[in-house]
Amino acid sequence: MTEEDRKIRIRDVTDVLELIGGRWRGPILAYLCESPRRFSELKDTLEGITPRILIKELRYLEMNKMVYSEKSTISGNSVVYGLTEHGESIESVIVAIHAWAKEHRMKVFTDQ
Amino acid sequence: MTEEDRKIRIRDVTDVLELIGGRWRGPILAYLCESPRRFSELKDTLEGITPRILIKELRYLEMNKMVYSEKSTISGNSVVYGLTEHGESIESVIVAIHAWAKEHRMKVFTDQ
DNA sequence: CAGGATCCATATGGATACTG
DNA sequence: CAGTATCCATATGGATCCTG
Numbered sequence: 001m002t003e004e005d006r007k008i009r010i011r012d013v014t015d016v017l018e019l020i021g022g023r024w025r026g027p028i029l030a031y032l033c034e035s036p037r038r039f040s041e042l043k044d045t046l047e048g049i050t051p052r053i054l055i056k057e058l059r060y061l062e063m064n065k066m067v068y069s070e071k072s073t074i075s076g077n078s079v080v081y082g083l084t085e086h087g088e089s090i091e092s093v094i095v096a097i098h099a100w101a102k103e104h105r106m107k108v109f110t111d112q
Numbered sequence: 113m114t115e116e117d118r119k120i121r122i123r124d125v126t127d128v129l130e131l132i133g134g135r136w137r138g139p140i141l142a143y144l145c146e147s148p149r150r151f152s153e154l155k156d157t158l159e160g161i162t163p164r165i166l167i168k169e170l171r172y173l174e175m176n177k178m179v180y181s182e183k184s185t186i187s188g189n190s191v192v193y194g195l196t197e198h199g200e201s202i203e204s205v206i207v208a209i210h211a212w213a214k215e216h217r218m219k220v221f222t223d224q
Numbered sequence: 225c226a227g228g229a230t231c232c233a234t235a236t237g238g239a240t241a242c243t244g
Numbered sequence: 245c246a247g248t249a250t251c252c253a254t255a256t257g258g259a260t261c262c263t264g
Contacts, residue, residue, distance in 0.1 A: 001146065006143070006146070006157065007157075007159070009142060009210060010139045010142055010143060010157070010158065012209065012210055012213035012214070012217065013138040013139050013142040013206065013209055013210070013213075014135075014138065014139055015213065015217065016138075016209045016212060016213050017129075017132070017133055017134075017138045017209070020129070021129055021133040021134070021138075022129075022133070023126075026125045026126065026128075026129040026133075027122045027125050027126055030121060030122055030125040031118070031122060034113065034118070045118065045119075045122070046122065047119070086216065089212065089215065089216060090212060092208055092211065092212055093205070093208045093209055093212050094125065095208070096204055096205045096207075096208035096209075097124065097125055097128045097129070097205055097208075098121060098124055098125070099204065100128060100201065100202060100204055100205050101124035101125075101127060101128050102124070103201065104198065104201060
């Protein structure tokens with residue numbers, strides 16, 4: 001691997017982790033992998049998140065084309081958030097994270 | 113999926129992203145996937161990192177059993193950092209990140 | 225229900241200089 | 245070369261209350 005390749009790879013990791021990292025972005029994406037959800041569902045399932053943070057992160061993810069939002073056609077003033085086609089592709093990373101966690105969480109997170 | 117399963121999955125994502133997230137932990141692990149490196153190699157390749165941050169993150173990763181350190185047997189006072197067996201397993205996640213980045217970085221990171 | 229407004233604590237990380 | 249020591253800016257995120 002050339003020095004140049006190495007830097008690109010490191011840059012990639014930096015960028016992706018910026019996109020899905022932080023306290024809530026990964027969890028939001030992981031939850032939305034299952035199906036689109038309303039604001040309040042997100043708020044209730046992502047235990048501990050406040051509306052301010054939630055809307056901020058959703059907007060960030062929208063800006064980065066990972067998430068879309070639309071007013072629910074069913075209920076009056078509810079809004080539904082879901083993964084864009086683009087956002088769905090991140091599931092490959094989420095799956096890898098789940099797999100790793102399942103295999104290793106005991107070893108790392110418990111015996112400290 | 114039960115509500116309980118969902119929360120476990122979300123928790124997993126939270127935990128793993130805490131472990132490999134942040135500004136430098138992912139990049140450090142990605143770089144060490146290739147081979148063990150000396151402190152100064154890490155410092156030079158991870159452009160922009162300062163020694164204080166580097167040692168702090170290395171210690172964090174050591175505490176979490178992802179990284180080991182040992183005094184180089186070759187050169188006098190150099191120290192070598194590498195992935196533990198455990199740390200190596202995270203390569204599966206790094207690989208997924210690389211793959212995703214290669215496929216999607218243009219779409220997400222450029223047209224903003 | 226969806227989201228905005230304010231206020232605030234602290235963690236994160238950067239700059240710089242120094243030491244064994 | 246491998247770290248330490250200080251100092252400091254700001255981003256991050258939490259708490260609480262409010263509104264269309």
